[in-house]
Each structure stands twice: as structure tokens, then as C-alpha cells.
Amino acid sequence: xxxxxxxxxxxxxxxxxxxxxxxxxxxxxxxxxxxxxxxxxxxxxxxxxxxxxxxxxxxxxxxxxxxxxxxxxxxxxxxxxxxxxxxxxxxxxxxxxxxxxxxxxxxxxxxxxxxxxxxxxxxxxxxxxxxxxxxxxxxxxxxxxxx
Amino acid sequence: xxxxxxxxxxxxxxxxxxxxxxxxxxxxxxxxxxxxxxxxxxxxxxxxxxxxxxxxxxxxxxxxxxxxxxxxxxxxxxxxxxxxxxxxxxxxxxxxxxxxxxxxxxxxxxxxxxxxxxxxxxxxxxxxxxxxxxxxxxxxxxxxxxxxxxxxxxxxxxxxxxxxxxxxxxxxxxxxxxxxxxxxxxxxxxxxxxxxxxxxxxxxxxxxxxxxxxxxxxxxxxxxxxxxxxxxxxxxxxxxxxxxxxxxxxxxxxxxxxxxxxxxxxxxxxxxxxxxxxxxxxxxxxxxxxxxxxxxxxxxxxxxxxxxxxxxxxxxxxxxxxxxxxxxxxxxxxxxxxxxxxxxxxxxxxxxxxxxxxxxxxxxxxxxxxxxxxxxxxxxxxxxxxxxxxxxxxxxxxxxxxxxxxxxxxxxxxxxxxxxxxxxxxxxxxxxxxxxxxxxxxxxxxxxxxxxxxxxxxxxxxxxxxxxxxxxxxxxxxxxxxxxxxxxxxxxxxxxxxxxxxxxxxxxxxxxxxxxxxxxxxxxxxxxxxxxxxxxxxxxxxxxxxxxxxxxxxxxxxxxxxxxxxxxxxxxxxxxxxxxxxxxxxxxxxxxxxxxxxxxxxxxxxxxxxxxxxxxxxxxxxxxxxxxxxxxxxxxxxxxxxxxxxxxxxxxxxxxxxxxxxxxxxxxxxxxxxxxxxxxxxxxxxxxxxxxxxxxxxxxxxxxxxxxxxxxxxxxxxxxxxxxxxxxxxx
Numbered sequence: 001x002x003x004x005x006x007x008x009x010x011x012x013x014x015x016x017x018x019x020x021x022x023x024x025x026x027x028x029x030x031x032x033x034x035x036x037x038x039x040x041x042x043x044x045x046x047x048x049x050x051x052x053x054x055x056x057x058x059x060x061x062x063x064x065x066x067x068x069x070x071x072x073x074x075x076x077x078x079x080x081x082x083x084x085x086x087x088x089x090x091x092x093x094x095x096x097x098x099x100x101x102x103x104x105x106x107x108x109x110x111x112x113x114x115x116x117x118x119x120x121x122x123x124x125x126x127x128x129x130x131x132x133x134x135x136x137x138x139x140x141x142x143x144x145x146x147x
Numbered sequence: 148x149x150x151x152x153x154x155x156x157x158x159x160x161x162x163x164x165x166x167x168x169x170x171x172x173x174x175x176x177x178x179x180x181x182x183x184x185x186x187x188x189x190x191x192x193x194x195x196x197x198x199x200x201x202x203x204x205x206x207x208x209x210x211x212x213x214x215x216x217x218x219x220x221x222x223x224x225x226x227x228x229x230x231x232x233x234x235x236x237x238x239x240x241x242x243x244x245x246x247x248x249x250x251x252x253x254x255x256x257x258x259x260x261x262x263x264x265x266x267x268x269x270x271x272x273x274x275x276x277x278x279x280x281x282x283x284x285x286x287x288x289x290x291x292x293x294x295x296x297x298x299x300x301x302x303x304x305x306x307x308x309x310x311x312x313x314x315x316x317x318x319x320x321x322x323x324x325x326x327x328x329x330x331x332x333x334x335x336x337x338x339x340x341x342x343x344x345x346x347x348x349x350x351x352x353x354x355x356x357x358x359x360x361x362x363x364x365x366x367x368x369x370x371x372x373x374x375x376x377x378x379x380x381x382x383x384x385x386x387x388x389x390x391x392x393x394x395x396x397x398x399x400x401x402x403x404x405x406x407x408x409x410x411x412x413x414x415x416x417x418x419x420x421x422x423x424x425x426x427x428x429x430x431x432x433x434x435x436x437x438x439x440x441x442x443x444x445x446x447x448x449x450x451x452x453x454x455x456x457x458x459x460x461x462x463x464x465x466x467x468x469x470x471x472x473x474x475x476x477x478x479x480x481x482x483x484x485x486x487x488x489x490x491x492x493x494x495x496x497x498x499x500x501x502x503x504x505x506x507x508x509x510x511x512x513x514x515x516x517x518x519x520x521x522x523x524x525x526x527x528x529x530x531x532x533x534x535x536x537x538x539x540x541x542x543x544x545x546x547x548x549x550x551x552x553x554x555x556x557x558x559x560x561x562x563x564x565x566x567x568x569x570x571x572x573x574x575x576x577x578x579x580x581x582x583x584x585x586x587x588x589x590x591x592x593x594x595x596x597x598x599x600x601x602x603x604x605x606x607x608x609x610x611x612x613x614x615x616x617x618x619x620x621x622x623x624x625x626x627x628x629x630x631x632x633x634x635x636x637x638x639x640x641x642x643x644x645x646x647x648x649x650x651x652x653x654x655x656x657x658x659x660x661x662x663x664x665x666x667x668x669x670x671x672x673x674x675x676x677x678x679x680x681x682x683x684x685x686x687x688x689x690x691x692x693x694x695x696x697x698x699x700x701x702x703x704x705x706x707x708x709x710x711x712x713x714x715x716x717x718x719x720x721x722x723x724x725x726x727x728x729x730x731x732x733x734x735x736x737x738x739x740x741x742x743x744x745x746x747x748x749x750x751x752x753x754x755x756x757x758x759x760x761x762x763x764x765x766x767x768x769x770x771x772x773x774x775x776x777x778x779x780x781x782x783x784x785x786x787x788x789x790x791x792x793x794x795x796x797x798x799x800x801x802x803x804x805x806x807x808x809x810x811x812x813x814x815x816x817x818x819x820x821x822x823x824x825x826x827x828x829x830x831x832x833x834x835x836x837x838x839x840x841x842x843x844x845x846x847x848x849x850x851x852x853x854x855x856x857x858x859x860x861x862x863x864x865x866x867x868x869x870x871x872x873x874x875x876x877x878x
Contacts, residue, residue: 013447014427021447025402030394031387033558035509036593040803043509071387084385091377091769094216094777096384097391097509097558122812128803130509130559131216132780134814136773 002063004029005073015061019053020044022060023070031071031100035128042127045101046070052108071100074107082144083107090140094131102127106141115145198227198304200312204332204346206231206238208301214380215530215557216777217832218770221378223301225766229371230305230364231312232329233345240379306361308352315352316343366764375769380556391556392528393513393590400515401430403578403589404449406456407438407599410796411657412463415439423452432456433581440578446590465655465796470605473793474500476652477607477628484611485624488644491613495683499610499672500857501629501840503791504603505806506661510558511596514575517586518543523550523579524586527572528557534566542576561781562660568601597806598798601659602791604629606668610676618684620695623676626650627669630658634732635665638673639702640695656793662781663836666732670837671786671844671858674728678845679854688845689715689727701761702729704822705738708759712818713740719850722747723754726845728838735762735829739779741842742815745850749866753783753815753843761822762829768821774831775819782839783815784808788861807861 002009004027011026023032023046032055035043039054046055047069048062074081080088083106093099102125109116109124116124121141129137199207208224224240227233309329316334317324320341327336335342366373383389408414418439420432428448433440439458443449477500487494515526516539523543529535532554540547557564575589591599606629613622622644627636628651636647661667681691689710696703706729713725722745729738742755756779765771788807792799800806840858847865848854855863 013445017447021445024394025445025447028396029387030390030396033391033509034393034511034590036803038593038802038804041509041593071385075386080386087385088377088381091381091773093381093384094218094773095509095557095559096216096380096389099384100387103385125811128509128808128810130507130561130781130808132777132784132814133773134780134811135776135817137811138814 001065002027002060002068003066004068005070006067011060013060015059017060018056019046019048019058019060019063019068020055022063023055023068029070029072033097033100035098035101040128041098041101042105043098043101045104045127047104047108050108050111052105069104071103074103081107083110083140086140086144090136090143092133092136092140094133098127098129098131099133102129102133102137106137110141110144116141198231198308200308200345200349200352202346202349204234204237204344206233206332206345208238208240210240215528215560216380217774218378218380218767220380221376221770222766224379225371225376226301227305227308229369230302230361231309231345232331233305233371234332235371235376237332302363303361306363307358310358310361311352311355312345312348314355315348318351318355319343319348372764372766373768376767378767378770389556391510391558392515392526393510393558393588395515395526395555395588397515397517397586400586400588401442401444401582402446402449403433403440403442403575403587404446404453405438405440405574405578405589405591405595406453406458407574407595408460408463409598409798410460410462410465410468411599411655412465413437413460414463416459416461418456418458420456422455426452426455428452430585431582433578435574435577438574440574440581440589442578442582442587446588450592462796463655468655468796469794470502470792473605473652473654473656474607476654477605480628480650480652481607481609481626482650484609485626485646487611487613487624488621490615491621492616492618493614493683494611495679496609496611497676497679497854497856498607499675500607501605501668501671502789502858503605503656503658503793504661504667504785504789505597505600505791505800506559506561506563506603507597507600507803507806507808508557508559508561508563511591511593512563512571513588513590514571515586515588516576516579518576518580518583520584521545521549523576524553525550525572525576526553526555527575528555528564529569529572530557530560530562530564531566531569535569535572538566538569538572539576542573543580561662562664563600565660568659570599570601593802597791597800597802600791600798601657603661603667603785604658604665605656606630606672608669608672610672612676612680612683614680614684618686620680620684623673623680624648625672625676627672628652629668630665631669632665635669636673637731638677639699639729639731640677640692641698642695655796662778663732663833666730666833666837667782667785667840670728670730670732671840674730674838674841675844675854675856678726678728678841678848682848688849692727692729696729701736701822701824701826702731702738704824705729705736705759705761708820708822709738709740709757712757712759712820713742713755715740722850724846724849724851726842726847726849728841728845730834730837732834732837733830733832734827735760735831735834737761737775737834737838739835739838739842741839741846743843743846743850745847745865747867749864751787751847751860751865753787753813753846755816755818756783756839756842758817758819758835758838759822760819760831760835761824761826762831762834763824763826764828765821765823766828771821771831772819775835776817778831778833778835779817779839780809780814782836783813783843785836786840786843786858786860787813788859790859790862 033043035041039057044056428444441453484496536552579587608627681688740757
């Protein structure tokens with residue numbers, strides 16, 4: 001039994017299956033991306049009880065009983081999460097493939113550091129973005145702190 | 148280009164519900180004659196640009212280019228909407244399907260640049276048009292969308308649509324068209340105040356004659372172009388809605404994981420499939436010429452089962468190839484450095500090397516295909532849907548007409564998904580054929596992706612240069628191996644004797660276009676060497692270049708702007724330095740200044756990058772800046788840490804733990820300034836890449852006195868007390 005974005009799912013996967021593939025293939029939420037399979041790029045980042053994890057190496061069995069949040073679960077009540085809105089305002093994504101993971105990492109970062117310093121951002125957002133959106137990622141995070 | 152091309156048609160017609168559709172047809176079959184069509188012209192290879200106006204006044208622009216984050220779909224719609232005088236909030240884009248009707252001849256024309264003399268232009272276009280038809284290109288690459296499709300297609304289509312809508316309004320009001328004007332998707336008669344919306348006029352407009360030479364706006368009249376407009380593709384990329392190739396699903400779909408011959412060209416010799424076939428969820432082990440695939444009910448099952456296989460591959464005779472053997476062959480092919488003029492006061496020589504690089508798009512290659520009898524469907528992200536269709540058809544032994552391709556969003560392209568590189572479509576189609584009629588999604592792992600790329604070619608160059616007694620350069624001659632062309636070796640400098648010759652050596656590593664193609668290698672070579680020549684002349688590298696650009700005002704303008712942004716002449720602390728470089732490619736000229744800091748123990752930090760860009764007119768300034776920022780980061784990853792090496796015929800690197808790229812913490816402050824010029828629009832996806840490596844190399848020299856002549860910089864010791872100045876001699 002897996003709880004994703006507040007919904008309980010009964011899924012048939014082996015306990016060692018990574019959470020990523022359970023979310024994508026068994027539950028069918030494809031906003032969480034596969035990038036490397038070795039927890040190096042962060043494209044698969046989701047929140048497990050509010051903490052960012054790289055789901056491509058996180059066994060699905062470890063998420064049992066926890067609350068998993070994916071990019072699809074961020075917006076609520078018809079409104080985007082402030083991080084998502086900042087991403088639109090600053091026109092951050094290019095190809096966009098890594099952005100779900102970056103947004104999830106940033107949601108966790110600003111939950112812990114509402115006004116993150118550049119050093120906090122450097123330490124909290126270690127995802128790879130091949131299109132090179134880093135300057136806008138930083139700008140968007142700082143814009144959140146100003147609001 | 149302010150007049151309508153003579154080789155194009157415009158076709159118009161009605162759509163269901165009383166709307167208006169207008170298509171610009173690319174190349175005419177009768178190239179000497181202007182032809183106007185009254186229907187929707189459907190000759191294969193002709194249609195390129197479509198604008199639809201529906202009764203609700205929405206304007207939909209059908210774009211023949213894929214969106215991979217470069218923003219060209221939005222920019223192209225802006226170009227059409229500008230000429231239409233449409234209300235931007237009522238404009239939408241749609242990507243054209245993979246049909247020959249959308250083959251983009253404009254792309255080839257954009258590649259040809261603006262330098263073709265008018266007299267031969269017609270013949271040239273007609274010739275390339277035939278080539279395009281033959282190849283069936285529907286390409287997004289070569290930084291071509293705006294400068295090709297936009298200039299020749301979208302703007303003209305928009306202008307024609309406006310003239311027809313204005314004419315329809317004039318008829319309705321019973322007044323001359325000259326007294327009406329369009330604004331905000333509405334045509335108004337100034338004197339009487341009568342007005343009608345585009346939607347109200349659409350049905351009537353569709354019945355009117357199509358103007359043969361619609362008048363285009365002057366840039367001063369622009370109200371949509373040159374202002375930042377949010378990209379259409381962004382909202383779906385922040386909430387998980389966007390569907391990339393890897394996200395596509397069909398009922399009953401199976402999943403494939405693959406292992407491919409580690410040496411390119413090798414084939415599968417044997418594999419014991421029994422262990423994998425006993426694993427949960429596995430449907431079949433599929434043997435292919437160069438690969439083995441496990442097909443299962445989930446990707447994880449396929450992936451796990453694949454790991455139990457021990458396939459044996461042969462090596463196609465390339466098992467002894469290594470990076471060292473390739474560079475040794477390059478070295479031999481270059482021969483001795485070129486002779487320098489007898490009257491030279493100073494001569495210098497230098498060798499430069501750059502490694503192979505992977506594209507490493509964030510989305511690994513993947514392809515979903517379904518084969519049923521003599522028909523097939525393919526769903527994938529490619530930079531060329533039409534070529535994707537041809538590739539799949541060939542793999543399946545079908546006619547292209549029997550293959551339907553749906554292009555999905557691309558998680559990065561950078562050249563990896565261009566025609567010629569569509570091996571993942573070929574492989575995915577063959578796996579699906581083996582599993583017919585079940586649909587199969589083949590997903591590559593990152594290891595597949597890094598080890599089976601079409602790599603940025605490794606290259607080497609040997610330069611010689613001469614200065615006269617006054618320190619003025621007399622000669623730069625180079626030989627290179629690993630590929631080059633006229634654009635990539637071009638130097639804009641006023642130096643009497645400039646030459647670059649190829650001394651090629653072949654190798655079996657497969658290579659392909661990589662963001663900025665050959666310019667990423669040659670930009671580093673030539674702009675590093677010019678810097679070395681400046682230092683040999685004991686001149687400031689910026690002033691040295693500036694003087695040599697006296698006949699090249701556009702180059703000089705970007706050079707000056709980049710230097711000014713970077714405060715070139717302000718002193719810096721010890722072990723900090725600035726480096727400058729300038730190159731032109733894909734119709735744009737870019738100068739960049741890198742500001743680096745090198746710690747005493749040799750740690751390199753690129754603190755800032757300043758870019759001045761002349762790409763003619765800028766359509767969407769904010770997304771143009773994003774392309775420049777992204778190009779700089781892409782170039783920095785290559786210069787600082789990027790390296791693919793070959794050993795025993797195989798790619799050594801496997802994943803993001805050993806094929807490295809810079810991350811947010813390493814990313815410098817980036818400032819971009821566009822320098823307006825009256826030149827025709829240049830590309831933006833690529834031109835900011837090639838200048839990065841030489842700007843940083845030149846900055847490292849300024850900071851440390853160490854001249855780095857081979858990439859990446861991470862391989863070099865930049866600590867105090869430099870030991871390496873190899874590869875250069877001053878006589």
C-alpha cells in the first residue's frame with residue numbers, strides 16, 4: 001500500500017523495486033522522471049514525509065506507510081504551489097525534463113529555509129539540468145523569499 | 148528580407164465551422180514563376196506554414212518544429228501574430244504532424260546563410276529544395292527555426308492573413324481597404340469607427356484572392372516581437388502534465404530494456420536467455436543483430452532480467468581502439484607545423500586537443516512502437532519526425548506511408564535526436580516487430596545513453612603564427628583533424644595570410660552533430676591561438692583582437708560590448724583573470740568574457756560570464772536570453788569537466804558519476820546583452836557555446852600564466868608554481 005499525493009494505492013510490485021518505477025509505471029504518474037538510476041541527477045526527486053529523496057534508488061518498501069508527494073501533488077485548491085508559480089514567472093524550464101525534480105528539491109529547501117542564502121541553495125539543489133537553467137533557478141528561489 | 152519570395156505559394160481555404168486557414172507553400176515546382184493557389188495545396192514537400200483563424204477569433208499557428216525548450220514555437224507564433232496584428236492572448240501553437248507536407252525547405256535555406264548572391268539564389272534554392280525533398284527533412288536543429296521558418300514562412304503567412312482579413316472587412320463595410328487597419332485581432336474603419344473581429348471576418352476572408360506579395364512590417368512597427376512573451380510550453384512543465392517520449396503509455400504496453408554491442412559496429416554472438424526468461428514478468432528475450440533486449444510487463448522487470456544475461460558481442464575489428472590511438476593518428480596526420488613567412492620577427496606554434504563528448508540529454512533515448520501487419524505506429528521525441536518515420540519504415544521493411552509517427556516532447560536534443568542519429572527509433576521499431584502486435588516502449592538506461600551516443604567529434608589542431616617587427620600578425624596557418632568546415636575555421640581578423648587545412652585521420656567511434664557542431668572544437672582552437680599570438684606580441688588580448696577587426700563592425704561591436712560589460716580594464720586581484728573570445732556561427736556573432744578565480748591549490752571557479760550577442764533581430768528577448776544562458780552552461784560543462792574516453796574500443800564513462808557536468812553551485816553569474824543589428828535573424832540555440840572554452844582558457848592564462856591547450860580543464864593542475872607549458876615554443 002502506497003500513499004501518493006494523499007491517495008492510497010494498492011500496487012503489485014516487488015519490495016526492492018525503486019519507488020520511481022512504482023510511481024511511474026504502476027500508479028501511472030509520469031511527472032517524476034527517470035534520469036540516471038544512480039541517484040546522481042535528481043530528476044526523480046519526490047518528497048517522502050516532506051523530505052526529498054531520489055526515488056530511482058529508494059526501495060518502494062521504504063515508502064510504505066509514508067506520505068509520498070510528487071510534482072502532480074504540489075498544486076492544491078486550484079492554485080499552483082508558490083514554487084511552481086515562481087517557475088512560470090521566471091520562465092525557468094527549457095526542455096523541462098529535469099524540472100519536476102528540481103521543483104521538488106526546492107519545495108523541500110524553502111520549507112526548511114524560507115529565506116535561503118546562495119550557500120543554502122548550492123547545498124540544497126544539486127540536480128543536473130542539461131539545458132542550463134541554473135541562473136533562473138537561483139533567481140526564482142530568491143524571488144520566493146522576497147514574497 | 149522584406150519582399151515575398153518568388154518561389155513560394157500561399158494557399159487559403161475554409162475550415163469546418165466557417166473559419167479561415169492559410170498556408171504558405173515552400174518551394175514551387177515552377178521556380179521561375181510566382182504562383183498563387185486558391186486551395187490548400189497539398190503537393191508533397193510543399194506546405195510549411197499554416198495559420199488558422201476560427202470564428203471565436205483564436206489564431207492557431209501550426210509549427211513544423213518540435214519544442215525542446217528552445218522557445219522557437221513561441222517565437223514563430225510571435226512572428227506570425229506580429230504581421231497579422233493579432234491579439235497575442237488569442238494566439239495558440241500546435242506542432243505539425245510528421246507528414247511530408249511539413250518538410251521544411253526553409254531550414255536548408257537558413258543553413259545557407261545570407262551570403263548567397265541574389266543572382267544565384269534562385270538556382271541554389273531550387274537545388275537545395277530537391278535535396279530536402281529527397282532527404283525528407285522536418286528538422287529542428289542548426290538554430291534554424293526562427294531564421295528559416297520564421298523569416299520565410301511565418302512572417303509572410305501572417306502578413307498575407309492580415310491583408311485578406313482587412314480586405315474582407317473592407318467588403319463588409321463597403322469602403323476601400325486602404326481606410327481600414329488591423330489591431331488586436333480586429334479590423335477597424337478609422338473614419339466611421341466600424342469594426343469587426345478576425346473571427347467575424349474569417350469565413351469571408353477565406354474566399355478572397357490570396358495576396359502574392361503581402362507587405363511586411365518595418366521593425367519600428369513591431370508591438371509583439373521584441374517584447375518578452377511567456378513561452379507556451381512552460382505551464383505544463385511545472386506540474387507534471389507535459390508528456391515526453393518516455394512518458395507515453397498504451398493499454399497492454401510492454402517494456403524493453405536493451406544491451407547493445409559495446410564496440411560500435413559489433414554484433415551479438417550468443418546469449419543464454421534462460422535465466423532472464425525465468426524472471427518475473429518477462430515475456431521474451433529478443434536477439435537483434437547488434438543488441439539483446441528483454442521485454443517484460445514493466446521496465447523494472449525488464450531491467451532486472453537484462454542484468455542476468457551475459458551476452459557475447461564481437462568487436463568488428465575495433466577492440467584495440469583507444470583515445471590514445473585516435474589522438475596519435477590525429478597527430479601523425481597533422482605533420483609538421485606550417486612554414487611561417489621568412490620576414491617574421493616572432494613565430495609561435497601550438498597544438499590543441501578536445502575530447503569526444505556525449506549529448507547526455509536529461510531524457511534518455513526511448514521509443515514506443517506498435518507493429519500490426521503492414522502498418523506501424525511510433526511515438527517518440529525526435530528533432531525530425533519525418534526522418535523518424537523513414538527510419539522506422541526502413542527498420543520494419545514498410546513503406547513510409549504505412550508508418551504513423553507522433554512526435555512527443557523532447558527531454559533535450561542538442562543534436563542527439565537529429566536524422567542520422569535515430570538509432571533508438573530503429574532499435575525500438577525492431578523490438579516492437581518481434582513482439583507484434585503488442586506495443587513496446589523501449590527505454591534506454593543512462594548507461595545505454597552515455598555509451599551509445601553519436602559523440603561530439605574529438606579533434607586536434609596544430610597552429611603556427613607569425614608576427615612582424617611591430618608585433619602585427621602576418622600569418623596564422625593551421626591543420627586540423629577530427630572535422631572542420633568553412634564556417635568553423637573562419638577567422639574574421641585582418642591578417643593577410645590565414646589558412647586552415649584538414650589533415651584527417653579516420654576512427655571507428657561514431658560521431659554526430661552536438662550543440663554548435665564543429666564550432667565547439669574550432670572556436671576553442673582558433674580563439675585560444677589568437678590569444679597566444681596577442682601575448683606573444685605583448686598586447687592586450689582585447690585590444691589586439693579589436694585592432695584586427697577594423698573591417699568587421701559587427702564583430703567589433705560585440706567584442707566591445709562584452710569587454711565593457713566585464714569592465715575589462717579594471718584591475719583584478721591576484722589569481723583572478725579575464726579572458727575574451729569571439730566567433731560567429733549559424734548566422735549570429737557572439738563575444739564572451741570569462742572572469743575566473745583560481746585558488747592557490749588550483750581550484751578553478753568561473754565567477755562570471757558576459758556575453759554580447761548579435762543575432763540580428765531578437766524575436767522574444769527573454770527566451771533568447773535563456774538560450775544564451777543555457778548555451779554558456781552547456782559550453783562550461785564541456786570546457787570544465789566533459790570528457791568521453793575510449794579504451795578497448797569501448798566508451799569508458801557510464802553515467803553521471805563519471806560523465807560530469809557542472810551543477811548549480813558551479814554556475815557563474817551570467818549576463819547577456821543583445822546588440823541590435825540590421826542583419827537577418829541569426830540562430831540562438833548554438834552560437835553562445837563555442838566561445839565559452841576559449842574565453843575560460845584565456846582567463847586561466849590571465850590568472851595563472853598557465854596555457855591550457857587541451858580540454859577539459861579539470862585534467863590540468865592549475866596550482867601555484869606552474870609546471871606545464873608544453874606544446875608551445877617561441878622562437
